[in-house]
Amino acid sequence: MNTLANELKEKAKKLNKTIILPETGDERVLRATEKIINEGIAKIALVGDEKKLKEKAAELGVSLEGAIFYNPDSCATIDAMSELLRKRREKKGMTLETAKATLMSDPRYFAAMLVHQGRVDGMVAGSSSPTAHVLRAAIHIIGPKEGLKTVSSSFIMITNTPEFGDNGTLVYSDGGVIPSPTAMQLADIAISAAEKARFTAGIKEPKVAFLSFSTKGSADGVSVSKVREAIEILKVRNVDFEFDGELQLDAAIVPEVAAAKAPGSKVAGQANVLIFPDLDSGNIGYKLTQRLAKAKALGPLIQGLARPVHDLSRGCSVEDIVEVVAITAVESEM
DSSP states (O other), X not given: OOHHHHHHHHHHHHHOOEEEEOOTTSXXXXXXXXHHHHHTSOEEEEESOHHHHHXXXXXXXXXXXXXXXXXXXXXXXXXXXXXXXXXXXGGGTOOHHHHHHHHHHOHHHHHHHHHXXXXXXXXXXXXXXXXXXXXXXXXXXXXXXXXXXXXXXXXXXXXXXXXXXXXXXXXXEOSSSOSSOOHHHHHHHHHHHHHHHHHTSOOSSOEEEEEOSOSTTXXXXXXXXXXXXXXXXXXXXXXXXXXXXXXXXXXXXXXXXXXXXSTTOSSTTOOOEEEOSSHHHHHHHHHHHXXXXXXXXXXXXXXXXXXXXXXXXXXXXXXXXXXXXXXXXXXXXX
């Protein structure tokens, strides 16, 4: 089940990207830095004072040899960075003083600005802060990808059931960001999730199912209407993947059920990307799959940003950080 993670690491090694890790107060970040550099997965930039971080690493028995250091306190371009942040947040009333104070005090904002400027290729954070803090920095500074208005997330689910999805691999979205998405947001989420499936999960032909408790008019309700509206929105957006809905889960992934409930569908019975109608169902769905099917869940992987930023669970392991850095490096080529 770790084949995909290993494939992503190998892809990352060939790209030689630089990924910034801002939360250097977390010893797991320092341990992951050593491992990533030693394995040649990516170049690593750290936010903080080089001397102090190396001293802390030495106490842990960790080497930071080869790491790049960015210290907000001695950054020669902090004024230019502050002005850029002020301009991006001008409509919200941000002053130059506030912009500079934000960059100096919040390493996630400082790191996100380096990503925005192209000085590094991506950011991984969240081991010591809530998802909201990571997202806020990313959205305020980097912003959504062109053509999208929605920043959301996906989980890549790697299962032991090759009869489902793409040889056992599926993408679930959104499982971590938007509590109650609108129809327009669901359409955006589907576009981002299909891209995630193709580029990161290695699914050559994404087949996107919009999930519901109804299949093709078998029931009605507010949430069902929203899913149907999302389908209509996507029909006029000229996307390059197959999609269908509304579909119950069994109709989406079980061919025999699909034949009875959604005959003629190009997606039903063979879906490999599942779009959940809200955050409740998406979050519950991925955790059920993870626990009951003993699946590996890669994520939540943020999607919809102009440049790659990924969030970590505060309970993450060193290996989790390594894997997400590899994913971020690969996605910097999207």
